[in-house]
Amino acid sequence: MIKIALVGCGRISSKHLEAIDRIHELRLVAACDNISNRADSVASAVGCIPYVDVEHMLRETDAEIVSICTPSGLHPKHIVMAASRGKHVISEKPLGCSVEASEDAIRACRDAGVHLFVVKQNRLNPSIMLLRKAYEAGRFGRLYMILANVLWTRPQSYYDAAKWRGTRELDGGCLCNQASHYVDLVQWFGGEVAGIKAFSATLSRNIEAEDSISVVINFASGAIGNINATTLVYPKNLEGSITIIGEKGTVRVGGIALNKIEHWQFDSGHDMDDEVKSANTDPPTVYGLGHEPYYRRVLKALLGIENKVTDGAEALKTVKIVELAYASAVRKFTENCGDGVQE
Numbered sequence: 001m002i003k004i005a006l007v008g009c010g011r012i013s014s015k016h017l018e019a020i021d022r023i024h025e026l027r028l029v030a031a032c033d034n035i036s037n038r039a040d041s042v043a044s045a046v047g048c049i050p051y052v053d054v055e056h057m058l059r060e061t062d063a064e065i066v067s068i069c070t071p072s073g074l075h076p077k078h079i080v081m082a083a084s085r086g087k088h089v090i091s092e093k094p095l096g097c098s099v100e101a102s103e104d105a106i107r108a109c110r111d112a113g114v115h116l117f118v119v120k121q122n123r124l125n126p127s128i129m130l131l132r133k134a135y136e137a138g139r140f141g142r143l144y145m146i147l148a149n150v151l152w153t154r155p156q157s158y159y160d161a162a163k164w165r166g167t168r169e170l171d172g173g174c175l176c177n178q179a180s181h182y183v184d185l186v187q188w189f190g191g192e193v194a195g196i197k198a199f200s201a202t203l204s205r206n207i208e209a210e211d212s213i214s215v216v217i218n219f220a221s222g223a224i225g226n227i228n229a230t231t232l233v234y235p236k237n238l239e240g241s242i243t244i245i246g247e248k249g250t251v252r253v254g255g256i257a258l259n260k261i262e263h264w265q266f267d268s269g270h271d272m273d274d275e276v277k278s279a280n281t282d283p284p285t286v287y288g289l290g291h292e293p294y295y296r297r298v299l300k301a302l303l304g305i306e307n308k309v310t311d312g313a314e315a316l317k318t319v320k321i322v323e324l325a326y327a328s329a330v331r332k333f334t335e336n337c338g339d340g341v342q343e
């Protein structure tokens with residue numbers, strides 16, 4: 001039995017609780033939230049100890065793993081705190097809102113000799129796993145374009161419900177938050193990044209960070225990546241998709257959150273083509289169904305069976321891309337247009 005303590009009992013914590021509940025080898029022993037009734041309600045539902053202070057919980061708990069579901073900008077601080085108490089860490093995505101803080105968190109875990117896992121549950125969607133299988137089998141040939149669209153709706157009330165949302169320090173905008181999994185996937189397929197340009201805007205929501213962004217990535221391989229994200233789609237979530245265009249194949253995985261294979265075509269057939277239909281799922285929310293498989297992989301890694309979990313170093317790649325995109329987006333886009341376009 002492996003004991004877990006949870007920090008942050010807000011919206012996403014329910015996916016963690018569900019996963020822990022379904023895996024018999026795991027048990028929640030402590031739940032912490034600085035809003036005490038949130039910690040209390042998890043504790044009374046699960047039968048664990050509630051805390052309002054992270055340090056207090058870490059001092060007392062005998063949990064081996066700490067799962068962190070606090071606002072994104074707090075992840076690095078909470079990771080460092082847990083690591084310094086010798087706990088393995090599962091952090092929600094993103095690893096952090098800055099490269100510097102994220103690197104501090106990775107270093108703290110390395111120095112303490114503990115694992116740092118970062119939740120990238122969309123990699124475990126059956127549709128994405130099949131896409132990856134085709135990629136690893138070389139079915140695309142040379143990759144030309146990797147395109148992601150995150151066309152979702154988050155009304156003003158969503159941002160107003162928690163102070164941290166939409167702030168640069170604790171959340172970032174739709175790229176760092178809603179599109180974080182898509183940045184991860186685009187780079188997972190695209191590989192080493194050679195350059196990034198972005199244009200962002202806060203067109204409607206009353207927030208500090210962007211509600212809409214377009215990012216172009218120049219991969220070292222020569223392939224072009226593109227991520228478009230917005231939280232302004234009227235009137236509801238429209239699409240969460242990735243499209244890969246290669247020399248010998250084209251695949252598009254879409255649905256509301258990368259749950260349906262919408263296009264699957266290669267120059268020659270393969271046994272895996274029979275799996276396309278069964279790889280489609282129907283998750284109730286954009287969070288998908290991947291938290292439980294993610295925890296199962298964490299368990300296998302901790303038991304030394306196999307380590308196929310996204311870790312801190314892998315998650316840092318997304319933080320770097322987001323930071324470079326934001327740095328590019330603050331420069332005026334018209335710099336590149338020249339007089340001809342302006343006239």
Ligand SMILES: NC(=O)c1ccc[n+]([C@@H]2O[C@H](COP(=O)([O-])OP(=O)(O)OC[C@H]3O[C@@H](n4cnc5c(N)ncnc54)[C@H](O)[C@@H]3O)[C@@H](O)[C@H]2O)c1
Pocket residue numbers: 007008009010011012013032033034035038052054069070071072073074092093094119121162177286287
């Ligand atoms: N994997 C995914 O698909 C996915 C989906 C949604 C959210 N997330 C991530 O999960 C994180 C949380 O998002 P959410 O939507 O659940 O937010 P939320 O605001 O609903 O929950 C965050 C919780 O953390 C608590 N908290 C804040 N500071 C704390 C502190 N110092 N100590 C203890 N508790 C503290 C808050 O009171 C709140 O209950 C974010 O980083 C977000 O990006 C991931």
